[in-house]
Amino acid sequence: xxxxxxxxxxxxxxxxxxxxxxxxxxxxxxxxxxxxxxxxxxxxxxxxxxxxxxxxxxxxxxxxxxxxxxxxxxxxxxxxxxxxxxxxxxxxxxxxxxxxxxxxxxxxxxxxxxxxxxxxxxxxxxxxxxxxxxxxxxxxxxxxxxxxxxxxxxxxxxxxxxxxxxxxxxxxxxxxxxxxxxxxxxxxxxxxxxxxxxxxxxxxxxxxxxxxxxxxxxxxxxxxxxxxxxxxxxxxxxxxxxxxxxxxxxxxxxxxxxxxxxxxxxxxxxxxxxxxxxxxxx
Numbered sequence: 248x249x250x251x252x253x254x255x256x257x258x259x260x261x262x263x264x265x266x267x268x269x270x271x272x273x274x275x276x277x278x279x280x281x282x283x284x285x286x287x288x289x290x291x292x293x294x295x296x297x298x299x300x301x302x303x304x305x306x307x308x309x310x311x312x313x314x315x316x317x318x319x320x321x322x323x324x325x326x327x328x329x330x331x332x333x334x335x336x337x338x339x340x341x342x343x344x345x346x347x348x349x350x351x352x353x354x355x356x357x358x359x360x361x362x363x364x365x366x367x368x369x370x371x372x373x374x375x376x377x378x379x380x381x382x383x384x385x386x387x388x389x390x391x392x393x394x395x396x397x398x399x400x401x402x403x404x405x406x407x408x409x410x411x412x413x414x415x416x417x418x419x420x421x422x423x424x425x426x427x428x429x430x431x432x433x434x435x436x437x438x439x440x441x442x443x444x445x446x447x448x449x450x451x452x453x454x455x456x457x458x459x460x461x462x463x464x465x466x467x468x469x470x471x472x473x474x475x476x477x478x479x480x481x482x483x484x485x486x487x488x489x490x491x492x493x494x495x496x497x498x499x500x501x502x503x504x505x506x507x508x509x510x511x512x513x514x515x516x517x518x519x520x521x522x523x524x525x526x527x528x529x
Contacts, residue, residue: 261304267294269319270301275467276460277305277314284320289329290381292344292352295359302364312474313466315459316389317373318382321452324372324398327380328357330407334512346503355496356412357381361388367475367482369466373459374437375452379403383428384412387419390481391466392446393458400435400445402428408511408521410499414487420445501529 262270269280279301281288290298305314318324336343344352354363360381361370372378372389379401386392386400404411417425424443427433437449450458466474502508507525514521 256307256309258308261308262297262300265297265301268297268301270304272308272311275310275312276463277301277308277311279305279314279316280319281317281325282319283329284318284322286329286331287323287326287377288318288320288382289326289332290357290359291329291332292357294329295345295354295357296352298359299354299364302361302366305368306364306366309471311368312471313369313371313463315371315373315456315463316385317375317456317459321376323376323382324374324378325380325382325385326377327382327403328409330512330515334516337509337512342504355500360385362482367478369474369478371459371462371466373455374398374400374446375455377401380409380411384415387415390478391459391462393448393450393455393462394437394440394446395452395455396437396449397452398437400428400440401432403432405429406432406511407515408502408505408508408523410495410502412495412499414491414495418485418487498528 267281267283269278269282271278281290281294283289283294305311333343341347344350345354345357347353356363369391370389371391371393372386374386374392374394376395376398378386378398380403383400383402402411402413402416404413413425413429416428420428421443424435428435435445437446440446441449447462448458505525507521507523510521510523
């Protein structure tokens, strides 16, 4: 049987010239900033691709011990999926590239979340503004969370005829709070998030990055191997049965590709209340 040597990490192959993500490294800390402030850092196919490349690089670079994730601007950490981008494709009778099985960028759900790659290094969310939809999912996949005192969390999927991954919210929050977010499209303030232990700390906006870096410094003092082992165990304790993930994705696809799924994105783009026509799942 042939033997192969492990390929060493090549820093020259780290993601460069990214359009929608700012990616930097300082010492043993990587900094990831979703950089679409003009649309509240909403995510589309091409942001997902860039984020996935960044998560992979963080995992592969032995000099990176942890990463801090935030959003550009002062209004949003991440507004979730770019609904206007989705509506543009739907208006043409097309799927977005990451939802089109014939596209080389196909990855249902986008593929830009940390859980979409094997990432075993700690992530610190510096929540500088609203985090909704996929933005909330990404927050919940970060082990440490620091939140600006005027930021808020929400789901908003059902508001636009989508489902998302509500099981992540139900696993992290009290069920009554999770139901409020998913069924009523309610909001969780920073103080409420702290009280319910969704975040580690709430600080004034001007102190947000310093607080995140304080946690990063604490992580970097520790054994990288031990920390990665702890992250691996952390992820295992949060892991969902494969049957639940598969069923959730199937439901999300059924709902997203329904007439109401299209109506939700149209109504969002046209700034009106949706007119729902379907009331029963198949």
